[in-house]
Amino acid sequence: MKANEVLNHHHLKRTSCREGIIDVVMSSDEALSEAEIRDRLQGCYDRTTFYRSFKTLEENKIIHKIIVDNNLVKYAFDSSALSSLGHAHFHCVECNSVRCLNTVALEKASLPQDYEYAQAEILIRGTCNKCKKQHSKP
Amino acid sequence: MKANEVLNHHHLKRTSCREGIIDVVMSSDEALSEAEIRDRLQGCYDRTTFYRSFKTLEENKIIHKIIVDNNLVKYAFDSSALSSLGHAHFHCVECNSVRCLNTVALEKASLPQDYEYAQAEILIRGTCNKCKKQHSKP
């Protein structure tokens, strides 16, 4: 599926900024920060436009935002398999890369009485395979 | 346990800012933002001092930071029962209150091959008991 098809499907105007963001995010196997996406689009587009595009794309569930730390926000293509149980992400604390996981399940949450469950976010921290390999090398 | 005992136990200087933060956070049943803590201390102390104190207290595992959204950070007293499995928090999307949970368990995470697990954070969103009651009232 191509970027313009995605936009059409959601009845959104096909602007080059939106198409660019979708292209970049779709073709990446890991979540990307605003700066990384901007770099890959060769610095076109105003920062404002970027944020507004992110917002629109997020509201339409085309991408989703991952807050790793209060100063590290990344975006990933929404593979629509977002279960109602929630979405899980892996954050490598060494290279700061972030990946979506679909292999983690949350045990049915037992909340305090009279609390209503809506959605959960799971962030697992650790070391990714690339950084682990680096350790074994000299 | 009182604030000054906590500081002594961690071999930290007993300054009024640190004691104030610990007092406020210890006596609250929900996590508090920097602004909320500052208000309860009647606006004494510079913002810089606050951040540095938070950092020190966090490094010494006296309090912990909860990142709810990239623009909503809260702090809670560290009840030391932070299991290695990770810590869970509940975020009420209506009143923005945040509470620590100890009733949620993460199913042993099955990560991709060669990934190393370190720690997990779980954020459950929904409606708290107070906001739910509000709904039934006229």
Added chain:
DNA sequence: TTTCAAATGCAACAGCGTTGCAAAAGTAGA
């Protein structure tokens, strides 16, 4: 092609968090 709503770029702004440095406070020893 024309028209009009929607998206963009620009400027300005607010808030969070950090850093460097001089002044103040806490602590340990005499």
Added chain:
DNA sequence: TCTACTTTTGCAACGCTGTTGCATTTGAAA
């Protein structure tokens, strides 16, 4: 209790993220 030294604090300044208002441009429907 006083002294000396290290740590913490307050202030000023800065960078970064994200937002808003407004004029201009663009996309798409008629």
